[in-house]
Amino acid sequence: MTIETRLLKMMGNGAPVLEVLNELCSFIDTQAPGAASTVFLLDSDGIRLRPVAGPNAPKTWKHEIDNPEVGPYAGFSNMAGEQERALTVGDINIDPLFAIHRKAALRAGLQMACFRPILSAKKQVCGALALPYPQQHRRPEPDSEMMERAIHLAAIAIECHRNEQELRELSRRLSQSQDDERRRIARELHDSVGQMLAALNMNLATVRGDLERLAKTANTLADSENLVDQMSSEVRTISHLLHPPLLDEAGLSSALRWYVEGFTVRSKIKVDLDLPEDFGRLPRESETAIFRVVQECLTNIHRHSGSPSAKIRLRQRDERVTVEIADRGKGIPPEKKEQMASSGAPGVGIRGMRERLRQLGGTLEIRSNGNGTVIEVRLPISQISSSAGVLEVTDTSHAAA
Ligand SMILES: Nc1ncnc2c1ncn2[C@@H]1O[C@H](COP(=O)(O)OP(=O)(O)OP(=O)(O)O)[C@@H](O)[C@H]1O
Numbered sequence: 249m250t251i252e253t254r255l256l257k258m259m260g261n262g263a264p265v266l267e268v269l270n271e272l273c274s275f276i277d278t279q280a281p282g283a284a285s286t287v288f289l290l291d292s293d294g295i296r297l298r299p300v301a302g303p304n305a306p307k308t309w310k311h312e313i314d315n316p317e318v319g320p321y322a323g324f325s326n327m328a329g330e331q332e333r334a335l336t337v338g339d340i341n342i343d344p345l346f347a348i349h350r351k352a353a354l355r356a357g358l359q360m361a362c363f364r365p366i367l368s369a370k371k372q373v374c375g376a377l378a379l380p381y382p383q384q385h386r387r388p389e390p391d392s393e394m395m396e397r398a399i400h401l402a403a404i405a406i407e408c409h410r411n412e413q414e415l416r417e418l419s420r421r422l423s424q425s426q427d428d429e430r431r432r433i434a435r436e437l438h439d440s441v442g443q444m445l446a447a448l449n450m451n452l453a454t455v456r457g458d459l460e461r462l463a464k465t466a467n468t469l470a471d472s473e474n475l476v477d478q479m480s481s482e483v484r485t486i487s488h489l490l491h492p493p494l495l496d497e498a499g500l501s502s503a504l505r506w507y508v509e510g511f512t513v514r515s516k517i518k519v520d521l522d523l524p525e526d527f528g529r530l531p532r533e534s535e536t537a538i539f540r541v542v543q544e545c546l547t548n549i550h551r552h553s554g555s556p557s558a559k560i561r562l563r564q565r566d567e568r569v570t571v572e573i574a575d576r577g578k579g580i581p582p583e584k585k586e587q588m589a590s591s592g593a594p595g596v597g598i599r600g601m602r603e604r605l606r607q608l609g610g611t612l613e614i615r616s617n618g619n620g621t622v623i624e625v626r627l628p629i630s631q632i633s634s635s636a637g638v639l640e641v642t643d644t645s646h647a648a649a
Protein backbone atom coordinates (compact mmCIF):
# COMPACT_ATOMS: atom_id res chain seq x y z
CA MET A 249 0.00 0.00 0.00
CA THR A 250 1.49 3.35 -1.02
CA ILE A 251 1.78 6.14 1.50
CA GLU A 252 -0.92 8.03 -0.44
CA THR A 253 -3.39 5.14 -0.16
CA ARG A 254 -2.58 4.65 3.50
CA LEU A 255 -3.01 8.31 4.46
CA LEU A 256 -6.13 8.83 2.35
CA LYS A 257 -7.65 5.77 4.00
CA MET A 258 -6.83 7.19 7.43
CA MET A 259 -8.44 10.50 6.50
CA GLY A 260 -11.44 8.65 5.04
CA ASN A 261 -11.83 6.82 8.36
CA GLY A 262 -11.81 10.16 10.16
CA ALA A 263 -8.39 9.82 11.81
CA PRO A 264 -7.24 13.05 13.56
CA VAL A 265 -5.02 15.30 11.46
CA LEU A 266 -2.10 14.98 13.87
CA GLU A 267 -2.17 11.22 13.56
CA VAL A 268 -2.14 11.52 9.76
CA LEU A 269 0.69 14.04 9.82
CA ASN A 270 2.71 11.93 12.26
CA GLU A 271 2.28 8.98 9.93
CA LEU A 272 3.48 11.17 7.06
CA CYS A 273 6.52 12.34 9.07
CA SER A 274 7.42 8.75 9.94
CA PHE A 275 7.26 7.91 6.24
CA ILE A 276 9.44 10.91 5.31
CA ASP A 277 11.97 9.99 8.00
CA THR A 278 12.33 6.55 6.44
CA GLN A 279 12.87 8.14 3.03
CA ALA A 280 15.37 10.74 4.26
CA PRO A 281 17.55 8.95 6.76
CA GLY A 282 18.85 11.15 9.55
CA ALA A 283 16.07 13.68 9.15
CA ALA A 284 13.57 14.32 11.96
CA SER A 285 10.73 15.74 9.90
CA THR A 286 8.35 18.17 11.52
CA VAL A 287 5.07 19.58 10.20
CA PHE A 288 4.13 23.10 11.16
CA LEU A 289 0.62 24.47 10.92
CA LEU A 290 -0.22 28.10 10.33
CA ASP A 291 -1.85 29.39 13.48
CA SER A 292 -5.29 31.00 13.48
CA ASP A 293 -3.54 34.42 13.62
CA GLY A 294 -2.28 33.71 10.07
CA ILE A 295 1.31 34.59 11.15
CA ARG A 296 2.71 31.91 13.42
CA LEU A 297 3.71 28.48 12.32
CA ARG A 298 3.52 25.99 15.13
CA PRO A 299 5.05 22.50 15.18
CA VAL A 300 2.27 19.96 15.46
CA ALA A 301 3.63 16.66 14.12
CA GLY A 302 6.96 14.91 13.93
CA PRO A 303 7.28 11.81 16.04
CA ASN A 304 11.09 11.64 15.61
CA ALA A 305 11.81 15.35 16.05
CA PRO A 306 13.61 16.21 19.29
CA LYS A 307 10.91 17.07 21.81
CA THR A 308 12.96 19.86 23.40
CA TRP A 309 13.36 21.60 20.04
CA LYS A 310 9.67 21.26 19.21
CA HIS A 311 8.83 22.61 22.62
CA GLU A 312 11.25 25.54 22.49
CA ILE A 313 10.39 26.56 18.99
CA ASP A 314 6.70 26.54 19.94
CA ASN A 315 7.15 29.12 22.67
CA PRO A 316 4.39 31.58 21.83
CA GLU A 317 6.02 34.34 23.86
CA VAL A 318 8.86 34.50 21.38
CA GLY A 319 6.58 35.99 18.82
CA PRO A 320 6.15 35.32 15.12
CA TYR A 321 8.63 32.95 13.59
CA ALA A 322 10.25 35.40 11.33
CA GLY A 323 11.90 32.83 9.16
CA PHE A 324 8.92 30.62 8.62
CA SER A 325 6.37 33.35 8.17
CA ASN A 326 8.58 34.92 5.56
CA MET A 327 7.73 31.98 3.45
CA ALA A 328 4.22 33.25 3.08
CA GLY A 329 5.56 35.88 0.75
CA GLU A 330 7.68 33.43 -1.16
CA GLN A 331 5.24 30.66 -1.45
CA GLU A 332 6.52 29.19 -4.64
CA ARG A 333 10.11 29.12 -3.52
CA ALA A 334 11.33 26.30 -1.42
CA LEU A 335 14.09 26.89 0.97
CA THR A 336 16.26 23.96 0.52
CA VAL A 337 19.06 23.22 2.87
CA GLY A 338 20.15 25.93 5.21
CA ASP A 339 22.92 26.14 7.75
CA ILE A 340 21.30 26.73 11.08
CA ASN A 341 24.51 28.37 12.37
CA ILE A 342 24.43 31.16 9.86
CA ASP A 343 21.06 31.23 8.11
CA PRO A 344 19.13 34.41 9.08
CA LEU A 345 15.92 32.39 9.21
CA PHE A 346 17.19 30.86 12.40
CA ALA A 347 18.01 34.19 14.00
CA ILE A 348 15.39 33.65 16.67
CA HIS A 349 15.45 29.90 17.06
CA ARG A 350 19.07 29.21 16.38
CA LYS A 351 19.95 28.52 20.00
CA ALA A 352 17.03 26.19 20.43
CA ALA A 353 17.92 24.31 17.25
CA LEU A 354 21.56 24.00 18.21
CA ARG A 355 20.61 22.87 21.72
CA ALA A 356 18.55 20.15 20.08
CA GLY A 357 21.61 19.13 18.13
CA LEU A 358 20.32 20.26 14.76
CA GLN A 359 22.77 21.62 12.25
CA MET A 360 20.97 22.08 9.00
CA ALA A 361 17.38 22.13 7.83
CA CYS A 362 15.32 21.92 4.71
CA PHE A 363 12.03 23.84 4.68
CA ARG A 364 9.16 23.70 2.28
CA PRO A 365 5.88 25.60 2.55
CA ILE A 366 2.67 23.61 2.44
CA LEU A 367 0.23 25.38 0.14
CA SER A 368 -3.51 25.04 0.07
CA ALA A 369 -5.50 24.49 -3.12
CA LYS A 370 -5.78 28.29 -3.32
CA LYS A 371 -2.01 28.57 -3.11
CA GLN A 372 -2.14 29.99 0.41
CA VAL A 373 0.44 28.94 2.98
CA CYS A 374 -1.25 26.64 5.46
CA GLY A 375 1.80 25.05 6.99
CA ALA A 376 5.38 24.02 6.49
CA LEU A 377 7.35 20.84 6.34
CA ALA A 378 10.75 20.96 7.99
CA LEU A 379 13.45 18.35 7.63
CA PRO A 380 16.14 19.21 10.18
CA TYR A 381 19.32 17.15 10.22
CA PRO A 382 21.69 16.72 13.11
CA GLN A 383 24.79 16.59 10.95
CA GLN A 384 26.00 19.35 8.79
CA HIS A 385 26.91 18.79 5.14
CA ARG A 386 26.44 15.09 5.50
CA ARG A 387 23.06 15.04 3.79
CA PRO A 388 22.19 16.12 0.33
CA GLU A 389 18.89 17.78 -0.42
CA PRO A 390 16.17 15.15 0.00
CA ASP A 391 14.53 13.57 -2.98
CA SER A 392 12.43 16.37 -4.46
CA GLU A 393 9.73 14.06 -5.88
CA MET A 394 9.29 12.47 -2.49
CA MET A 395 9.10 15.97 -0.94
CA GLU A 396 6.42 17.00 -3.48
CA ARG A 397 4.34 13.93 -2.70
CA ALA A 398 4.77 14.44 1.05
CA ILE A 399 3.85 18.11 0.86
CA HIS A 400 0.86 17.33 -1.33
CA LEU A 401 -0.36 14.74 1.18
CA ALA A 402 0.23 17.14 4.07
CA ALA A 403 -1.74 19.80 2.22
CA ILE A 404 -4.65 17.40 1.70
CA ALA A 405 -4.59 16.38 5.37
CA ILE A 406 -4.44 19.99 6.56
CA GLU A 407 -7.18 21.13 4.19
CA CYS A 408 -9.34 18.22 5.24
CA HIS A 409 -8.78 19.19 8.83
CA ARG A 410 -9.52 22.85 8.10
CA ASN A 411 -12.69 22.00 6.21
CA GLU A 412 -13.79 19.88 9.13
CA GLN A 413 -12.97 22.72 11.48
CA GLU A 414 -14.87 25.16 9.30
CA LEU A 415 -17.80 22.81 9.17
CA ARG A 416 -17.65 22.42 12.92
CA GLU A 417 -17.42 26.18 13.32
CA LEU A 418 -20.31 26.68 10.93
CA SER A 419 -22.46 24.21 12.75
CA ARG A 420 -21.41 25.80 16.06
CA ARG A 421 -22.41 29.21 14.74
CA LEU A 422 -25.64 27.78 13.41
CA SER A 423 -26.46 26.30 16.80
CA GLN A 424 -25.38 29.57 18.40
CA SER A 425 -27.63 31.64 16.15
CA GLN A 426 -30.46 29.15 16.70
CA ASP A 427 -29.94 29.50 20.44
CA ASP A 428 -29.79 33.29 20.15
CA GLU A 429 -32.96 33.33 18.08
CA ARG A 430 -34.72 31.02 20.49
CA ARG A 431 -33.58 33.17 23.41
CA ARG A 432 -34.87 36.28 21.61
CA ILE A 433 -38.22 34.67 20.80
CA ALA A 434 -38.51 33.36 24.36
CA ARG A 435 -37.84 36.85 25.70
CA GLU A 436 -40.31 38.37 23.25
CA LEU A 437 -42.92 35.78 24.20
CA HIS A 438 -42.31 36.42 27.85
CA ASP A 439 -42.21 40.20 27.57
CA SER A 440 -45.05 40.79 25.10
CA VAL A 441 -47.36 37.80 24.71
CA GLY A 442 -46.75 36.70 28.29
CA GLN A 443 -47.65 40.14 29.62
CA MET A 444 -50.71 40.29 27.39
CA LEU A 445 -51.81 36.84 28.52
CA ALA A 446 -51.41 37.90 32.13
CA ALA A 447 -53.55 40.98 31.43
CA LEU A 448 -56.08 38.86 29.54
CA ASN A 449 -56.22 36.46 32.45
CA MET A 450 -57.01 39.33 34.80
CA ASN A 451 -59.71 40.53 32.43
CA LEU A 452 -61.20 37.04 32.28
CA ALA A 453 -61.22 36.86 36.09
CA THR A 454 -63.10 40.17 36.17
CA VAL A 455 -65.54 38.94 33.52
CA ARG A 456 -66.05 35.73 35.51
CA GLY A 457 -66.85 37.81 38.61
CA ASP A 458 -69.23 39.94 36.56
CA LEU A 459 -70.85 36.82 35.10
CA GLU A 460 -71.44 35.38 38.56
CA ARG A 461 -73.05 38.63 39.62
CA LEU A 462 -74.93 38.72 36.32
CA ALA A 463 -76.21 35.17 36.88
CA LYS A 464 -78.03 36.43 39.99
CA THR A 465 -79.21 39.48 38.07
CA ALA A 466 -80.33 37.20 35.24
CA ASN A 467 -82.59 35.28 37.65
CA THR A 468 -84.13 38.50 38.86
CA LEU A 469 -84.47 39.60 35.26
CA ALA A 470 -86.22 36.34 34.31
CA ASP A 471 -88.58 36.75 37.31
CA SER A 472 -89.27 40.33 36.30
CA GLU A 473 -89.94 39.28 32.71
CA ASN A 474 -92.37 36.68 33.98
CA LEU A 475 -94.06 39.29 36.08
CA VAL A 476 -94.26 41.64 33.11
CA ASP A 477 -95.74 38.80 30.99
CA GLN A 478 -98.29 37.96 33.64
CA MET A 479 -99.14 41.61 34.19
CA SER A 480 -99.52 42.25 30.45
CA SER A 481 -101.81 39.27 30.16
CA GLU A 482 -103.76 40.43 33.24
CA VAL A 483 -104.00 43.99 31.96
CA ARG A 484 -105.11 42.67 28.58
CA THR A 485 -107.75 40.46 30.21
CA ILE A 486 -108.90 43.24 32.51
CA SER A 487 -108.98 45.67 29.62
CA HIS A 488 -110.96 43.24 27.50
CA LEU A 489 -113.27 42.49 30.36
CA LEU A 490 -113.78 46.21 30.99
CA HIS A 491 -114.77 46.63 27.42
CA PRO A 492 -114.21 43.76 25.01
CA PRO A 493 -113.03 45.13 21.64
CA LEU A 494 -115.03 42.31 20.02
CA LEU A 495 -118.26 43.85 21.28
CA ASP A 496 -117.90 46.92 19.07
CA GLU A 497 -116.24 45.22 16.16
CA ALA A 498 -117.90 41.80 15.84
CA GLY A 499 -121.06 42.25 17.91
CA LEU A 500 -122.72 40.66 20.93
CA SER A 501 -122.62 37.04 19.73
CA SER A 502 -118.85 36.98 19.25
CA ALA A 503 -118.20 38.92 22.44
CA LEU A 504 -120.40 36.54 24.47
CA ARG A 505 -118.71 33.45 22.99
CA TRP A 506 -115.28 34.89 23.78
CA TYR A 507 -116.29 35.85 27.31
CA VAL A 508 -118.01 32.55 28.12
CA GLU A 509 -115.01 30.61 26.90
CA GLY A 510 -112.65 32.57 29.16
CA PHE A 511 -115.09 32.35 32.09
CA THR A 512 -115.27 28.56 31.80
CA VAL A 513 -111.51 28.31 31.81
CA ARG A 514 -111.13 30.58 34.83
CA SER A 515 -114.09 29.37 36.92
CA LYS A 516 -114.27 25.73 35.80
CA ILE A 517 -118.07 26.22 35.53
CA LYS A 518 -119.47 24.63 32.41
CA VAL A 519 -121.57 27.17 30.50
CA ASP A 520 -124.09 26.29 27.81
CA LEU A 521 -124.55 29.30 25.54
CA ASP A 522 -127.73 28.98 23.51
CA LEU A 523 -127.41 31.61 20.83
CA PRO A 524 -129.08 31.41 17.39
CA GLU A 525 -126.61 31.39 14.50
CA ASP A 526 -128.42 34.28 12.84
CA PHE A 527 -128.50 36.47 15.95
CA GLY A 528 -127.84 39.84 14.37
CA ARG A 529 -126.38 43.08 15.59
CA LEU A 530 -128.32 45.18 18.11
CA PRO A 531 -127.98 48.85 18.93
CA ARG A 532 -124.71 49.49 20.67
CA GLU A 533 -126.24 50.32 24.10
CA SER A 534 -128.38 47.17 23.98
CA GLU A 535 -125.40 44.94 23.13
CA THR A 536 -123.36 46.52 25.92
CA ALA A 537 -126.20 46.18 28.41
CA ILE A 538 -126.82 42.51 27.60
CA PHE A 539 -123.09 41.77 27.71
CA ARG A 540 -122.79 43.40 31.15
CA VAL A 541 -125.84 41.52 32.44
CA VAL A 542 -124.40 38.18 31.34
CA GLN A 543 -121.03 39.16 32.85
CA GLU A 544 -122.56 40.05 36.23
CA CYS A 545 -124.84 37.02 36.30
CA LEU A 546 -122.01 34.61 35.54
CA THR A 547 -119.90 36.33 38.21
CA ASN A 548 -122.72 35.94 40.72
CA ILE A 549 -123.11 32.26 39.81
CA HIS A 550 -119.40 31.77 40.39
CA ARG A 551 -119.36 33.73 43.65
CA HIS A 552 -122.71 32.81 45.26
CA SER A 553 -124.46 29.81 43.68
CA GLY A 554 -122.02 26.92 44.01
CA SER A 555 -123.44 25.61 40.74
CA PRO A 556 -121.19 23.48 38.53
CA SER A 557 -122.94 24.71 35.41
CA ALA A 558 -124.89 27.56 33.89
CA LYS A 559 -127.06 28.09 30.88
CA ILE A 560 -127.51 31.27 28.85
CA ARG A 561 -130.27 31.57 26.31
CA LEU A 562 -130.71 34.51 23.95
CA ARG A 563 -133.65 35.06 21.69
CA GLN A 564 -134.70 37.91 19.48
CA ARG A 565 -138.36 38.19 18.52
CA ASP A 566 -140.68 41.04 17.52
CA GLU A 567 -138.17 43.76 18.26
CA ARG A 568 -137.48 42.36 21.67
CA VAL A 569 -134.57 40.45 23.02
CA THR A 570 -134.90 38.03 25.88
CA VAL A 571 -131.95 36.72 27.83
CA GLU A 572 -132.15 33.96 30.38
CA ILE A 573 -129.28 33.06 32.66
CA ALA A 574 -129.85 30.03 34.82
CA ASP A 575 -127.84 28.00 37.25
CA ARG A 576 -128.29 24.85 39.35
CA GLY A 577 -126.94 26.33 42.55
CA LYS A 578 -128.27 26.85 46.03
CA GLY A 579 -130.41 29.92 45.16
CA ILE A 580 -130.51 33.39 46.62
CA PRO A 581 -130.76 33.24 50.42
CA PRO A 582 -134.18 34.35 51.84
CA GLU A 583 -132.75 37.35 53.72
CA LYS A 584 -131.25 38.64 50.48
CA LYS A 585 -134.57 38.19 48.78
CA GLU A 586 -136.19 40.21 51.53
CA GLN A 587 -133.64 42.96 51.19
CA MET A 588 -134.23 43.02 47.47
CA ALA A 589 -137.95 43.26 47.99
CA SER A 590 -137.74 46.03 50.59
CA SER A 591 -134.76 48.23 49.84
CA GLY A 592 -134.08 47.27 46.28
CA ALA A 593 -131.00 45.04 46.28
CA PRO A 594 -128.23 44.03 48.73
CA GLY A 595 -125.41 44.42 46.27
CA VAL A 596 -124.46 46.77 43.49
CA GLY A 597 -124.52 44.04 40.83
CA ILE A 598 -128.26 43.37 40.53
CA ARG A 599 -129.15 47.01 41.14
CA GLY A 600 -126.73 48.15 38.44
CA MET A 601 -128.12 45.66 35.91
CA ARG A 602 -131.61 46.73 36.60
CA GLU A 603 -130.76 50.42 36.31
CA ARG A 604 -128.94 49.92 33.01
CA LEU A 605 -131.92 47.97 31.57
CA ARG A 606 -134.40 50.48 32.91
CA GLN A 607 -132.68 53.23 30.94
CA LEU A 608 -133.20 51.16 27.79
CA GLY A 609 -136.82 50.31 28.61
CA GLY A 610 -136.02 46.76 29.65
CA THR A 611 -136.83 44.58 32.63
CA LEU A 612 -135.04 42.07 34.82
CA GLU A 613 -136.78 39.24 36.58
CA ILE A 614 -135.25 36.94 39.14
CA ARG A 615 -136.60 33.52 39.99
CA SER A 616 -134.72 31.66 42.63
CA ASN A 617 -135.17 28.69 44.95
CA GLY A 618 -133.03 25.97 46.52
CA ASN A 619 -132.44 24.34 43.15
CA GLY A 620 -131.08 27.32 41.39
CA THR A 621 -131.60 30.82 40.11
CA VAL A 622 -132.91 32.16 36.81
CA ILE A 623 -132.42 35.75 35.73
CA GLU A 624 -134.61 36.80 32.88
CA VAL A 625 -134.05 39.97 30.92
CA ARG A 626 -136.38 41.55 28.42
CA LEU A 627 -135.14 44.38 26.32
CA PRO A 628 -136.88 46.23 23.51
CA ILE A 629 -134.59 47.01 20.66
CA SER A 630 -136.48 49.94 19.26
CA GLN A 631 -134.35 52.09 21.53
CA ILE A 632 -137.44 53.96 22.70
CA SER A 633 -136.83 54.71 26.30
CA SER A 634 -139.69 53.32 28.33
CA SER A 635 -140.77 53.65 31.91
CA ALA A 636 -138.77 52.14 34.70
CA GLY A 637 -138.04 48.47 34.43
CA VAL A 638 -139.92 46.17 36.71
CA LEU A 639 -138.08 44.10 39.22
CA GLU A 640 -139.91 41.03 40.30
CA VAL A 641 -138.63 38.53 42.77
CA THR A 642 -140.64 35.37 42.91
CA ASP A 643 -140.13 31.92 44.22
CA THR A 644 -140.18 29.26 41.59
CA SER A 645 -140.82 25.65 42.25
CA HIS A 646 -138.78 24.45 39.30
CA ALA A 647 -135.04 24.36 39.16
CA ALA A 648 -133.46 26.77 36.80
CA ALA A 649 -132.55 25.26 33.49
N1 LIG B 1 -126.94 33.08 41.14
C1 LIG B 1 -127.03 33.33 42.46
N2 LIG B 1 -127.12 32.28 43.32
C2 LIG B 1 -127.21 32.48 44.64
N3 LIG B 1 -127.23 33.72 45.19
C3 LIG B 1 -127.14 34.82 44.40
C4 LIG B 1 -127.05 34.66 43.00
N4 LIG B 1 -126.98 35.92 42.47
C5 LIG B 1 -127.08 36.78 43.48
N5 LIG B 1 -127.17 36.13 44.64
C6 LIG B 1 -127.31 36.74 45.96
O1 LIG B 1 -127.81 37.97 45.78
C7 LIG B 1 -127.01 38.96 46.39
C8 LIG B 1 -126.99 40.22 45.62
O2 LIG B 1 -126.23 40.10 44.42
P1 LIG B 1 -125.52 41.36 43.82
O3 LIG B 1 -124.89 40.92 42.54
O4 LIG B 1 -126.47 42.48 43.75
O5 LIG B 1 -124.49 41.71 44.88
P2 LIG B 1 -123.16 40.96 45.19
O6 LIG B 1 -122.84 39.98 44.11
O7 LIG B 1 -123.23 40.43 46.56
O8 LIG B 1 -122.09 42.12 45.16
P3 LIG B 1 -121.65 43.00 43.93
O9 LIG B 1 -122.10 44.34 44.19
O10 LIG B 1 -120.17 42.82 43.88
O11 LIG B 1 -122.27 42.39 42.71
C9 LIG B 1 -125.69 38.32 46.53
O12 LIG B 1 -124.98 38.81 47.62
C10 LIG B 1 -126.02 36.86 46.70
O13 LIG B 1 -126.30 36.54 48.04
Ligand SMILES: [Mg+2]
Nearest residue numbers: 548595597598
Ligand atom coordinates in the same frame (compact mmCIF):
# COMPACT_ATOMS: atom_id res chain seq x y z
MG1 LIG C 1 -122.94 40.51 42.09
